[in-house]
Every structure is written in structure tokens, then in C-alpha cells.
Amino acid sequence: MSAAAAHGTLGVYDALDSATETIERLRSAGLKRITVFSPFPSHDLEHALHAGESPVRIFTLVGGLTGAATGFAFPTWASMTWPLVTGGKPIISIPAWVIIAFELTILFGALSTVAGLFISARLPQRRVMQVYDPSFSSDRFGILVLPPAGREAEVRDIMREGGAAEIREQVQEVKVGDL
Amino acid sequence: MENLRSETHPDVGSYGEVNRAVLKLLDKPGRSYYILLTVVLVVLGIGAFAWLSQVVLGIGMSGLINPVGWGAYITTFVFWVGIAHSGTLISAVLFLFRARWRQSIYRAAEAMTVFAVLTAGLFPIIHLGRPWVFYYLLPYPNQRGIWPNFRSPLLWDVFAVGTYLTVSATFFLLGMIPDIAAARDGTTVPWRRKLYTVLAFGWRGTANEWRHFSKAYLYLAALATPLVLSVHSVVSWDFAMSIVPGWHTTIFAPYFVAGAIFSGLAMVITIIVPIRKIFNLEAYFTPRHFDAMAKLVLVTGMVVFYAYLTEFFMAWYSFETPERAIFINRVSGDYWWATWIMLTCNGIIPMLLWSRKVRTNIPALFTITIFVNIGMWFERFVIIVTSLAHEFEPWQWRNYQPSWVEMAIVAGSFAWFAMWFLLFLRVLPAVSIAELKEVLPAPLRRTRAGVAESHGKIGPAEGI
Numbered sequence: 001m002s003a004a005a006a007h008g009t010l011g012v013y014d015a016l017d018s019a020t021e022t023i024e025r026l027r028s029a030g031l032k033r034i035t036v037f038s039p040f041p042s043h044d045l046e047h048a049l050h051a052g053e054s055p056v057r058i059f060t061l062v063g064g065l066t067g068a069a070t071g072f073a074f075p076t077w078a079s080m081t082w083p084l085v086t087g088g089k090p091i092i093s094i095p096a097w098v099i100i101a102f103e104l105t106i107l108f109g110a111l112s113t114v115a116g117l118f119i120s121a122r123l124p125q126r127r128v129m130q131v132y133d134p135s136f137s138s139d140r141f142g143i144l145v146l147p148p149a150g151r152e153a154e155v156r157d158i159m160r161e162g163g164a165a166e167i168r169e170q171v172q173e174v175k176v177g178d179l
Numbered sequence: 180m181e182n183l184r185s186e187t188h189p190d191v192g193s194y195g196e197v198n199r200a201v202l203k204l205l206d207k208p209g210r211s212y213y214i215l216l217t218v219v220l221v222v223l224g225i226g227a228f229a230w231l232s233q234v235v236l237g238i239g240m241s242g243l244i245n246p247v248g249w250g251a252y253i254t255t256f257v258f259w260v261g262i263a264h265s266g267t268l269i270s271a272v273l274f275l276f277r278a279r280w281r282q283s284i285y286r287a288a289e290a291m292t293v294f295a296v297l298t299a300g301l302f303p304i305i306h307l308g309r310p311w312v313f314y315y316l317l318p319y320p321n322q323r324g325i326w327p328n329f330r331s332p333l334l335w336d337v338f339a340v341g342t343y344l345t346v347s348a349t350f351f352l353l354g355m356i357p358d359i360a361a362a363r364d365g366t367t368v369p370w371r372r373k374l375y376t377v378l379a380f381g382w383r384g385t386a387n388e389w390r391h392f393s394k395a396y397l398y399l400a401a402l403a404t405p406l407v408l409s410v411h412s413v414v415s416w417d418f419a420m421s422i423v424p425g426w427h428t429t430i431f432a433p434y435f436v437a438g439a440i441f442s443g444l445a446m447v448i449t450i451i452v453p454i455r456k457i458f459n460l461e462a463y464f465t466p467r468h469f470d471a472m473a474k475l476v477l478v479t480g481m482v483v484f485y486a487y488l489t490e491f492f493m494a495w496y497s498f499e500t501p502e503r504a505i506f507i508n509r510v511s512g513d514y515w516w517a518t519w520i521m522l523t524c525n526g527i528i529p530m531l532l533w534s535r536k537v538r539t540n541i542p543a544l545f546t547i548t549i550f551v552n553i554g555m556w557f558e559r560f561v562i563i564v565t566s567l568a569h570e571f572e573p574w575q576w577r578n579y580q581p582s583w584v585e586m587a588i589v590a591g592s593f594a595w596f597a598m599w600f601l602l603f604l605r606v607l608p609a610v611s612i613a614e615l616k617e618v619l620p621a622p623l624r625r626t627r628a629g630v631a632e633s634h635g636k637i638g639p640a641e642g643i
Contacts, residue, residue: 014622014624015621015622015624016621016622016623017621017624018624035387036385036386037383037385037386038384038389039194039361039384039616040194040357040389040613040614040616040617041389041392041613042389044621045386046386046390051386051390054390054391054393054394054395056391056394056395056398057394060398060402064402074318075329078318078326078329079329081324082324082325082326086328086330087330093329093330096329096330097329099335099338099339099409099413102409103338103339103409104338104342106342106346106402106403106405106406106409107341107345109398109402110345110350110399110402110403111349113395113399114349114353114395117353117391117392117394117395118380120391121387121388121391121392123356123380123381123382123388124380124381125380125381125383132383134364134365135364136364137357137361137363137364137365137612138194138195138198138361138364138365139193139195139198139622163624
């Protein structure tokens with residue numbers, strides 16, 4: 001990866017529409033290995049990249065269902081191991097379990113959503129495998145392309161025409177936090 | 180490049196300005212900050228001493244007596260759990276409703292939630308005669324082979340409050356990742372850089388990261404919304420599941436949830452007004468925000484007041500002698516003053532918010548919310564103490580008076596909460612940087628009209 005990153009071309013943009021236009025042009029030129037940096041989640045960028053549905057929702061669903069099942073199974077099992085009648089209620093008191101199950105649905109669902117995010121977005125990242133600029137968390141957008149050999153000039157032209165404020169070539173990887 | 184202004188934050192110019200303004204909060208604090216922190220730590224110390232004396236000398240140091248086994252501690256527990264609720268309302272419920280004014284305040288409200296639950300969680304433990312065995316509450320495998328009683332509302336509380344603390348803290352820290360990354364990129368202080376590097380998990384703000392992040396945030400909001408409704412319902416069932424007169428009613432769950440949101444929103448305003456002043460955040464917390472929050476305070480306040488009246492009506496209509504007696508006793512018995520503080524602060528004073536002038540007058544709003552905070556503490560006091568002091572058999576009736584230990588611990592809980600909040604203000608970004616940018620118009624190369632012709636889908640964020 002580091003060898004490829006060394007050949008990366010990074011366009012830095014001040015304007016959102018310049019960035020989206022560049023992405024669309026790069027895509028129509030057949031360049032698919034595009035990484036986009038932005039200071040906030042932008043639907044425009046997402047549309048331009050034609051990104052698919054995030055798999056996080058599967059994690060939420062599975063976590064929630066596991067929580068619900070645990071919320072019924074665990075009190076049932078625990079009450080059966082020492083069957084002690086309280087308040088004249090059945091040992092397995094489903095209405096009371098509903099509350100435990102409700103809370104555990106949310107607890108397990110939330111925790112597995114977080115796990116889903118970390119797995120899908122490949123966090124935590126000790127190293128940034130591509131270039132990063134501190135202004136990407138402030139007010140600028142970045143487009144990183146890893147062009148196949150011989151197409152570097154074409155990428156540079158598309159970025160310049162797209163309105164890049166700055167173009168950096170032969171970008172190196174850096175470690176997050178040591179910028 | 181043209182530069183449009185946002186309707187919600189007209190005085191915020193650019194993305195860079197948001198970063199600078201928010202990260203400036205983390206700079207070296209002024210003297211007033213340290214003075215405030217010192218006061219808070221002194222009060223906390225007094226509270227800690229009071230608790231220590233109770234641990235060493237026993238629960239008799241509190242004013243709790245038979246039959247009033249629940250007093251100031253449980254009152255304060257319910258109070259803080261209630262305070263927590265509005266943070267989740269603002270961060271999750273208003274997020275799902277796409278309320279455009281929540282962006283600048285939700286982080287502070289969320290922090291308030293986490294610290295309020297952290298404070299609330301102490302009280303059931305303080306309330307225990309032997310606090311060192313608090314872990315008996317948890318269902319953990321043990322050699323005695325016994326498990327907690329899952330039919331008990333007190334155990335439901337353990338699950339509800341435990342889940343609430345975990346989920347709200349997760350939501351808080353996860354939602355902050357992009358902002359911590361911004362703080363990481365904007366600081367030169369070594370310890371801050373280290374801390375933010377760890378807490379940002381290597382966030383770079385790639386489109387892929389944002390795609391998963393936005394979805395995860397949405398699902399967490401969707402999970403937190405039913406959670407916020409369930410937690411105070413479960414807390415209310417601590418009371419409503421028993422047969423004590425004044426407690427055993429089905430209205431308790433919605434009544435408590437409305438009261439929680441009412442008190443929590445009031446607390447958000449109480450906290451944000453001084454922060455706005457001290458840190459010069461007038462451009463971020465605009466009168467529009469206060470107006471919107473005040474309207475919510477008014478609505479929830481009316482629900483609470485309606486619930487008060489319904490309780491009285493039901494006591495009369497049910498023809499239940501103990502129920503009737505308890506409500507007559509509330510307004511005219513030994514605790515009449517507490518009941519009238521509650522009715523005045525929660526029912527009558529918030530009616531001033533019908534006036535737009537009052538809603539946008541920040542000192543007036545601040546004063547009203549302090550009354551609401553006081554009123555809501557007394558509401559729980561009235562519910563708990565008057566009912567227990569005046570149960571079925573007259574020979575059992577006995578009044579309760581909080582001892583100095585209880586009062587010091589209650590005061591200490593406010594200091595504990597304030598300490599966390601003050602530390603938060605100096606360590607973590609108190610206003611969401613990324614979400615504010617979502618409601619600011621994006622910087623565009625071409626004029627907006629030109630963009631509309633060629634693209635259509637690019638433009639200012641919807642709704643501004």
C-alpha cells in the first residue's frame with residue numbers, strides 16, 4: 001500500500017461543488033480508487049461517489065434481537081435455578097421480563113451498532129495509509145486518487161479543471177496525530 | 180465564491196470560523212473558571228465528608244425514619260435521572276425530527292445527560308445502609324447460586340439506569356469522534372494532542388467513514404429515543420407498582436416522562452445561559468434557540484400541570500378514602516409548603532412563557548428555569564415524602580425532616596455534576612463542529628442560481 005500511496009495525487013478543494021464535480025469527472029474517466037476527505041457528512045459527496053448502503057444496520061438489528069432474546073432467556077433461566085415465589089407471581093413472569101428485554105434490546109443494539117461502525121469504517125486507525133491534511137477537519141475537502149501508472153497527468157488535469165485550490169503529487173503516508 | 184449566511188446561525192461566517200470559535204473554548208481558562216472550580220470542589224468535599232460520616236456512623240445520620248424510608252436521597256435520584264432526559268431528547272429525538280435548531284446546543288445537553296446519570300447513579304448507593312455491597316443489585320454469577328428478583332421494579336431500575344448510562348455515554352463519545360479529530364488537528368498542546376489522538380480513533384473524515392458514521396448515529400438516535408421514554412417510566416414504576424396511596428396510579432409513567440423532559444430542558448437553559456455569556460458564544464446560542472427550548476418547556480410544563488390536576492381529580496373521582504386523604508393532606512397538611520412550591524414553580528410560573536417577549540428575554544428565561552428546577556425537586560419530594568408519611572394507618576403517620584448529612588450530600592451532588600461539566604468544557608469540544616457545518620451553507624465556487632440550473636442537488640443544506 002505504501003508504494004501505491006507514494007504515487008497518489010491529492011487535490012485540495014475550498015468549494016463543495018468543485019469537489020463533487022471533480023469526483024464525477026474522475027469516475028467517468030474510469031478512475032475508481034478515490035478517497036474523499038470532508039469536514040462534515042455531505043450527501044452531495046456521497047451521491048457523487050455512488051456509495052452503497054452501510055452495513056451498520058445489520059449490526060444494529062442482530063444486536064437488538066440478541067438483546068431481546070437475552071432479556072427473556074436470562075431471567076427465565078436465573079429464576080428457574082432457584083424457584084422462589086414472590087408476590088404470588090409465577091416463577092416465569094413474562095410481563096416483568098418484557099421490561100428487562102426492552103432495556104437489553106437497546107443496550108445490545110447500541111453496543112453492536114458501535115461495533116458495526118468500528119468494523120465497517122475500519123476504526124481505530126493507528127496509521128493513516130494515505131495522506132491527510134489538518135484542514136480536512138476544518139474547511140477544506142480532499143480528493144485522493146491512486147492513478148494507474150501513466151495516468152498521473154490526466155488526473156492532475158481533471159483536478160485542475162475541477163477547481164482544485166492545490167494539487168499534491170507523490171503524496172506520502174502520515175500517522176494521525178503526528179501531523 | 181459567494182458566502183451565504185445560515186438562518187439559524189446568521190453570525191457564523193465560515194467553516195473555519197466554527198473550528199476556531201469552538202476550539203477556543205479549550206484554551207487556557209480564565210481566573211473565574213478556577214474560582215468556580217474551587218467553590219465546586221469545596222462543596223463536593225463537604226458532601227463527601229457527609230457521606231463518609233454516614234458510611235462510618237450508619238444510615239441513622241440521615242433523617243430517614245419509619246415509615247419514611249425514602250427521603251431526600253431518592254428524591255434527588257429521581258431529580259437527576261429526570262434532568263438527564265432532555266439531553267437525549269435534544270440529541271436523539273430532535274435529530275430524528277430534523278429540528279434544525281438543535282445543532283449548537285445538543286453537545287452541551289448530551290454532556291449534561293451523561294453527567295446527570297452519573298450523579299443520579301450515586302444516590303441508590305448512598306441510600307443503602309451498606310453501600311459496599313451495592314453489587315448485590317447486579318445479576319452476577321455467585322457461589323450462593325442466587326439471582327436478583329427480576330419481578331422487582333428496583334431491579335428494572337438497575338437495567339434501565341445502567342442501560343441509560345452506557346448508551347448515553349456511548350452516544351456522547353461516538354458523536355464526538357469527528358470533533359475530537361478536529362481538536363486533534365487544531366491543537367499544539369502535547370497532552371491534548373495525545374488525548375485527542377486516542378479518542379478520535381484515527382478519524383480522517385473520509386467519505387466512507389462519514390457514510391458509516393451517519394448511519395450508526397441514526398440508529399443510535401433511534402435506539403436512544405425509546406430508551407429515554409422507558410427510563411423514567413421504569414423510575415416511576417418504583418412508585419406506581421406499590422400500593423402506597425398517591426403512588427399507585429397508571430398516570431405515573433407519562434407524568435414522570437413529561438416532568439423529566441420539562442426539568443431537563445429547564446436545566447439546559449440554566450446551564451447554557453452562563454456558558455454563552457462567559458465564552459462569548461452569542462453567535463451559536465441565538466435567541467431563536469432559547470425561544471425553541473422555552474416553547475418545549477412550556478409544552479411539557481403544561482403536560483405536567485395537567486397531570487397534577489388529573490391526580491387530584493382521580494383522587495376525588497375514585498372515592499378511595501386513603502387516596503383522597505393523601506391529596507387533601509398534600510395541599511393542606513404538614514407539607515403544604517412543599518406542595519405549593521411545586522404547584523407554583525411548575526404550574527404557574529412557566530405560564531409566563533406564553534409571551535414571546537419572555538421567551539426571548541434571556542435573564543427572565545434564566546430565572547424561570549431556576550424556579551422550574553426548584554419546583555421539580557420539590558415535586559419528587561412531595562410525591563415520595565407526603566405519601567410515605569401519611570399511609571393507610573393513622574398510628575403510623577410520622578413526618579420526616581432531612582438531616583444536615585442529607586442536605587450536604589444533595590448539595591454535593593450539584594457540585595459533583597458541576598465539576599464534571601466544568602472539566603468537560605475545558606477538555607472536549609462543547610459545541611458540535613461537524614454538525615454545525617451541516618446547517619451552514621456550503622462554500623460553492625459558482626453562484627447558487629448557476630448551481631441550481633446545472634446540478635439541482637447541490638445547494639445550501641435543506642431547510643435553511
